[in-house]
Amino acid sequence: MHAVRLTHLATPLIDDDIPEPPLVSGDVLVDIRAAGICHSDAHYRAGGGSVTLPLTLGHEIAGVVAGTGQRVALHYLHGDGRMLGKEVDGGYAERIAVPAANAVPIPDGxxxxxxAVMMCSTATAYHALRLAALRPGESVAILGFGGLGASAVQLAQFIGASRVFAVDRVEEKLDVAASFGAIPAAVDELRDIDVVLDFAGHPATTLQALRSLARGGRIMIVAINLRELAIDPYRDVLAAERHIIGVSDHTREELVELLDLAHRGAIDISRVITRRVGLQAASINEVLDDLDRGTKHLRTVITLSF
Ligand SMILES: [Zn+2]
Incomplete structure (x- = not known):
């Protein structure tokens, strides 16, 4: 079958012909219909993260179970903690075998x-808001407006946030944020924010956002590129009883809840998808290059037609 793979770190992905995935007991074989291209994939291609080579990238996957036709989206973590498209082969391919428990039915509509996209960016945004224990009437600020931000705005509005601010250095992204109902803002304009979602990971911005928090406010660290943050523990955290909280991955239960929210029309993730490409290395590499540069696109999906 055709797969687009990473064979050496810091080199372009290649088109490859590999054997059908082996099916062990308890697995299902899924014919892939859509695979999201995530910023993490650009990070893995560049040599960040402990990937197992050669590797089929892609951890945002939806398709149909071979034989039954059941529409499913895939939870990307195996029970043992290995991740699709990172430690085991992922979704930039025609088919994938996964433990049956990882295949989450997609509701009608x-x-x-x-x-596919909900399996990563939307799920991470949802997990962050759940860990933040966002309550109706609280304010939210989103640092870095991309696929995560667009999901987070809709979810925060659904939970009942009073106002949702968006901070980004790219003017066009602020326009997109506004079209989703967020209020474009500069980080130094933020005051008395209850929950900050940091999807950007720029230390100076993170620090300013931390200082914008209301008493008891929470800043959620989601960005994987934030390496160091110099804080004054008394002034920035202790005195106002602020919380700095790390966010990593999400649970299968949250995926089921999210798909149900989409089914009921509470969120519309189709609006986040702004570009589609085929299963070819050249076009996927271009998208990853674009992500490395800082793209204007929210989310790109590989679509496979049958
Ligand atoms: Zn991802």
Whole structure:
């Protein structure tokens, strides 16, 4: 079958012909219909993260179970903690074998490509808001407006946030944020924010956002590129009883809840998908290059037609 793979770190992905995935007991074989291209994939291609080579990238996957036709989206973590598209082969391919428990049924009316994207960026945004224990009437600020931000705005509005601010250095992204109902803002304009979602990971911005928090406010660290943050523990955290909270991955239960929210029309993730490409290395590498540079696109999905 055709797969687009990473064979050496810091080199372009290649088109490859590999054997059908071996099916062990308890697995299901899934014909892939959509696979999201995530910023993490650009990070893995560049040599960040402990990937197992050679590797088929892609951890935002939706398709149909071979034989039964059941529409499913895939939870990307195996029970043992290994991740699809990182430690085991992922979704930039025609088919994938996964433990049956990882295949989450997609409700009617939710397209494959939306379901695929929900497996990572939307799920991470949802997990962050759950860990933040966002309550109706609280204010939210989003640092870095991309696929995560666009999901987070819709979810925060659904939970009942009073106002949702968006901070980004790219003017066009602020326009997109506004179209989703967020209020474009500069970080130094933020005051008395209850929950900050840091999807950007620029230390100076993170620090300013921490200082904008209301008493008891929470800043959620989601960005994987934030390495160091110099804080004054008394002034920045202790005195106002602020919380700095790390966010990593999400749970299968949250995926089921999210797909149900999409089914009920509470969130519309189709709006986050702004570009589609085929399963070819050249076009996927271009998207990853674009992500490395800082793209204007929210989310790109590989679509496979049958
Ligand atoms: Zn991802």
């Amino acid at each position: 939710v397209p494959f490509e939306a379901a």
